[in-house]
Structure formats: structure tokens, C-alpha cells
Amino acid sequence: MKAATLVDAGTMEVRTREQPEPGPSEVLVEVRNVGICGSDVHWYDHGRMGDRTVDEPLVLGHESAGRVVETGRDVVDVAVGDAVAIEPGIPCEQCDYCRSGRYNLCPDVAFMATPGTDGAFREYVAWPADYVHTLPPSVSTREGALCEPVSVGIQAVRRADVEVGDTVLVTGAGPIGLLAMDVARAAGAANIAVVDIIPAKLERAADRGADLAIDNREADVAAAVRDEFGAGVDVAIEATGSPPAIESALEAPRPDGTAVLVGLAPNETVPVDTFELVRRQVDVRGSYRFANTYSTAISLLEAGRIDAAGTIDVELPIDRIGDAFERAKEPDVVKGMITMD
Ligand SMILES: NC(=O)c1ccc[n+]([C@@H]2O[C@H](COP(=O)([O-])OP(=O)(O)OC[C@H]3O[C@@H](n4cnc5c(N)ncnc54)[C@H](O)[C@@H]3O)[C@@H](O)[C@H]2O)c1
Ligand SMILES: C[C@@H](O)[C@H](N)C(=O)O
Structure with a gap:
């Protein structure tokens, strides 16, 4: 062969x-x-x-x-x-x-x-x-x-406990970010903002239904989501592995919100304002690969909920x-x- x-x-x-x-x-x-x-x-x-x-x-x-x-x-x-x-x-x-x-x-x-x-x-x-x-x-x-990258998205959305009506920020409009966005929508997210640094990727996210597309080179992401969604997002899903986007994903959740880190940043140091995270009581969670996701991925694909x-x-x-x-x-x-x- x-x-x-x-x-x-x-x-x-x-x-x-x-x-x-x-x-x-x-x-x-x-x-x-x-x-x-x-x-x-x-x-x-x-x-x-x-x-x-x-x-x-x-x-x-x-x-x-x-x-x-x-x-x-x-x-x-x-x-x-x-x-x-x-x-x-x-x-x-x-x-x-x-x-x-x-x-x-x-x-x-x-x-x-x-x-x-x-x-x-x-x-x-x-x-x-x-x-x-x-x-x-x-x-x-x-x-x-x-089903594999969809599974990474399902694991992230499960780790984030996305609920019906939630406002979600996804940093990164690569395959993981775009598919996590679809899964979050299928889980009931009402508003989804996507962040990237490549205009074509942001357009892609908007075409696929993102309610807000933010260019991380031009905007303060946390300020942009607060302008749009009040106190911040319920959930941020980080799917770039890039330190500036990781910082944004940690800054964007509302008090008592959740940030789920999917992106891998090997050998990178990311400055984290722990005082702010504690003061806002943000849950920060990792999401690694996936378990028991394939049947869900197949059901979502069959139902046409994931592109x-x-x-x-x-x-x-x-x-x-x-x-x-x-x-x-x-x-x-x-x-x-x-x-x-
Ligand atoms: N945790 C896991 O199990 C798991 C599984 C698969 C992939 N990953 C990781 O998830 C991340 C995303 O995977 P992918 O395949 O979609 O990667 P990708 O490189 O295709 O997409 C990343 C996107 O992030 C954007 N980006 C880069 N820097 C940015 C910044 N500063 N601000 C905003 N956007 C920025 C890029 O333009 C790109 O569109 C990678 O770090 C990958 O290693 C983790
Ligand atoms: C989960 C998989 O997509 C990831 N790239 C890994 O090797 O862990």
C-alpha cells in the first residue's frame, strides 16, 4: 500500500x-x-x-x-x-x-x-x-x-458548560475555532464573537454566522465584547495558542464566567493578571483532546448542525x-x- x-x-x-x-x-x-x-x-x-x-x-x-x-x-x-x-x-x-x-x-x-x-x-x-x-x-x-476536530470543539464546549442563551467568545478562526463555534451554537449559544488577525478568516467566521468578528490587531477584545455584550461573555474558548489571544480570552469573561483554553502554546510564557481573574471569579479550564465525543460529532453532522x-x-x-x-x-x-x- x-x-x-x-x-x-x-x-x-x-x-x-x-x-x-x-x-x-x-x-x-x-x-x-x-x-x-x-x-x-x-x-x-x-x-x-x-x-x-x-x-x-x-x-x-x-x-x-x-x-x-x-x-x-x-x-x-x-x-x-x-x-x-x-x-x-x-x-x-x-x-x-x-x-x-x-x-x-x-x-x-x-x-x-x-x-x-x-x-x-x-x-x-x-x-x-x-x-x-x-x-x-x-x-x-x-x-x-x-469528526476529530469537531470532537476537539465538543470537548471544549462541554468543558465550558455552554448553556442555552449564552454569549460566547472564540479566539481563533482556524478549524478548531470555527468548529467550536458551530458546536457552541448547537449547544444553544445565543451570541458568538470570533477573534482572529487575518481578515479572510474573520470574513469566514462572519459568513458562518458569527455575530461579531474582531480583529485582534486593531481592537481591544475585552473592551469590544463589553461594548457589545455588557459585563463580558459567559464563556471564552481560546483556540489560537497565541499569547495575545490567550490574554484576551482570560480578560473577556464576565464575573463568574468561564475561560476554556484549547490552544497550545508550547514554550511560550503568557502574562496572566491573576488579581483580575480572582476578583471576577473566572473559571479557567484546560480542554485536552476529547473523550466520548464521536457519536455526538456524527449526530451533529447528520443533523446538519456543523459545517x-x-x-x-x-x-x-x-x-x-x-x-x-x-x-x-x-x-x-x-x-x-x-x-x-
Ligand atoms: N487542546 C487540544 O486538544 C487541541 C487539539 C487540537 C488543536 N489544538 C490547538 O488549538 C489551536 C488551534 O488549532 P487550529 O488547528 O485551529 O490552528 P490554526 O493555526 O489553523 O488556527 C489558529 C487561528 O488563530 C489565529 N490567530 C493567531 N494568532 C492570533 C492572535 N494573536 N489573535 C487572534 N487570532 C490569532 C490564526 O490566524 C488562525 O486563524 C492550536 O494551538 C492547536 O495546537 C489543541
Ligand atoms: C487532538 C489532536 O487534534 C491534537 N492535534 C493532538 O495531537 O493532540
């Missing part, structure tokens, strides 16, 4: 690999669509993330969907021919976090496209049947692949994966996708 393999920082080669065979509790998925995530681009550019390095060739890609072509002998809930979204993390199922349903925090999770666990930019993936999710006929594998396909700007076949990664880095591009046919 073909597999796009990161061999060194900046070098991806489409190589021939042996097709995997499913174990007894696994299914073999013929991969159809794989989204390009910012973390794939980071591994591609740097060959490392924090203290983790790519020492062996690694297949990237963790936003994937395809069709089941073979099932292991113990698999009962998934059948050959099913279209499925692949959940990219296989947790240990033994630790306290796994046993209490918070398997996104499992310290021994094998997560696709991180050193030691190949990702999905390849024609076939053998994966535990428990971590593939059947797609209904109305949800394409193109959309199904994006996942509308985030895709670049779509190229696996043989042009290098071009796709370069295009995905362009500032106006929200989401790149690799197709297998």
Missing part, C-alpha cells in the same frame, strides 16, 4: 509499505479521506514537538475516515462495507482516567501520528473496532474524517501530499485534506 511517510523534518515520501492485517478485535479500513491538522504541519516542519522527536519514519495524519474491508474474528458491531470515522487515540483502558471515562487523559494512550504510532496518510489502517465509528449514509467520509465540509479549502491526492502541506500553511487556508482516490 502507499503510505506518506515523514522521514525527516521537511521531507515526506510516499513509500510502499506492507498492508496491515487486522487482529482479532480490529477492523481493516480502506482510508478515503484524511484531514491535515496543524500538529501534522508542525511535525512535518520541525520533526519534533516539545521533547518528542521523530527518530523513525512516521506516517502522519489523525483525522481520518474510510470503509471497512475486513474484520477480525471477534468483531461484532462493525461490518465489511461500513463507512467509519477512525478515532485516533487508543487508550490503555486500565488506568483511573480510562476507567472513569476521561480517557483523553490516559498517560499511555497510543495516538495516531505521534512517535511510535503511525497515522492515517496511507491506504489501509488496521484499528480496534472499539475506536471506529459507523457513519450514517448522509455523512460522507469527507465529513466523517473531520465541517465548509472548512476544507485544499483537497489533493496522497501523491501530492507535499503540495497539500505547503498549501495548508497559507494564511487564508482553514483546512487541507488528502484524498485516497
Whole structure:
């Protein structure tokens, strides 16, 4: 089979690999669509993330969907021919976090496209049947692949306890911010403000229904939301990982409001006015990956409540994966996708 393999920082080669065979509790998925995530681009550019390095060739890609072509002998809930979204993390199922349903925090999770666990930019993936999710006929594998970033949005909105009628600020109009915005709306948010620094991204957010689009280069975000929404927002969801936007997300909630940090700012220091946070009694929460979100993501996609396909700007076949990664880095591009046919 073909597999796009990161061999060194900046070098991806489409190589021939042996097709995997499913174990007894696994299914073999013929991969159809794989989204390009910012973390794939980071591994591609740097060959490392924090203290983790790519020492062996690694297949990237963790936003994937395809069709089941073979099932292991113990698999009962998934059948050959099913279209499925692949959940990219296989947790240990033994630790306290796994046993209490918070398997996104499992310290021994094998997560696709991180050193030691190949990702999905390849024609076939053998994966535990428990971590593939059947797609209904109305949800394409193109959309199904994006259950992963939709799940990041669902986790953030759950962590934020968004309630009907809430006013929500989302910093960042990349895939995570835009999809979190859709999920927040589906959860009942009445007003949503989106912040970015790229005009095309702000226009995109407005076209998708943001009530207010704020350019962080020109406006004081906290002042802008207070002008528009009174004491501040009920919930801020930070989806940039950029220190100025993180500061804005911490400043924007009303007293007793919530700020949920999704964006990752490795090696960055963010000044935090703890006095202000305490005085306003703001809940600051992290949101890491996701747990028990795929069925919700699929229901939202089936109901047409999430415009996942509308985030895709670049779509190229696996043989042009290098071009796709370069295009995905362009500032106006929200989401790149690799197709297998
Ligand atoms: N916590 C998690 O589990 C998790 C999962 C996936 C992604 N992430 C992180 O979430 C963040 C968003 O992911 P993404 O894929 O949408 O990233 P992205 O880079 O595609 O989008 C980020 C957006 O933020 C905007 N931005 C950058 N600096 C800004 C600033 N100062 N003010 C306002 N906007 C600014 C960019 O223009 C861009 O549109 C990243 O940090 C990513 O690493 C976290
Ligand atoms: C959750 C996933 O989308 C994220 N990029 C990660 O690697 O953790």
C-alpha cells in the first residue's frame, strides 16, 4: 500500500509499505479521506514537538475516515462495507482516567501520528473496532474524517458548560475555532464573537454566522465584547495558542464566567493578571483532546448542525501530499485534506 511517510523534518515520501492485517478485535479500513491538522504541519516542519522527536519514519495524519474491508474474528458491531470515522487515540483502558471515562487523559494512550504510532496518510489502517465509528449514509467520509476536530470543539464546549442563551467568545478562526463555534451554537449559544488577525478568516467566521468578528490587531477584545455584550461573555474558548489571544480570552469573561483554553502554546510564557481573574471569579479550564465525543460529532453532522465540509479549502491526492502541506500553511487556508482516490 502507499503510505506518506515523514522521514525527516521537511521531507515526506510516499513509500510502499506492507498492508496491515487486522487482529482479532480490529477492523481493516480502506482510508478515503484524511484531514491535515496543524500538529501534522508542525511535525512535518520541525520533526519534533516539545521533547518528542521523530527518530523513525512516521506516517502522519489523525483525522481520518474510510470503509471497512475486513474484520477480525471477534468483531461484532462493525461490518465489511461500513463507512467509519477512525478515532485516533487508543487508550490503555486500565488506568483511573480510562476507567472513569476521561480517557483523553490516559498517560499511555497510543495516538495516531505521534512517535511510535503511525497515522492515517496511507491506504489501509488496521484499528480496534472499539475506536471506529459507523457513519450514517448522509455523512460522507469527507465529513466523517473531520469528526476529530469537531470532537476537539465538543470537548471544549462541554468543558465550558455552554448553556442555552449564552454569549460566547472564540479566539481563533482556524478549524478548531470555527468548529467550536458551530458546536457552541448547537449547544444553544445565543451570541458568538470570533477573534482572529487575518481578515479572510474573520470574513469566514462572519459568513458562518458569527455575530461579531474582531480583529485582534486593531481592537481591544475585552473592551469590544463589553461594548457589545455588557459585563463580558459567559464563556471564552481560546483556540489560537497565541499569547495575545490567550490574554484576551482570560480578560473577556464576565464575573463568574468561564475561560476554556484549547490552544497550545508550547514554550511560550503568557502574562496572566491573576488579581483580575480572582476578583471576577473566572473559571479557567484546560480542554485536552476529547473523550466520548464521536457519536455526538456524527449526530451533529447528520443533523446538519456543523459545517465541517465548509472548512476544507485544499483537497489533493496522497501523491501530492507535499503540495497539500505547503498549501495548508497559507494564511487564508482553514483546512487541507488528502484524498485516497
Ligand atoms: N487542546 C487540544 O486538544 C487541541 C487539539 C487540537 C488543536 N489544538 C490547538 O488549538 C489551536 C488551534 O488549532 P487550529 O488547528 O485551529 O490552528 P490554526 O493555526 O489553523 O488556527 C489558529 C487561528 O488563530 C489565529 N490567530 C493567531 N494568532 C492570533 C492572535 N494573536 N489573535 C487572534 N487570532 C490569532 C490564526 O490566524 C488562525 O486563524 C492550536 O494551538 C492547536 O495546537 C489543541
Ligand atoms: C487532538 C489532536 O487534534 C491534537 N492535534 C493532538 O495531537 O493532540
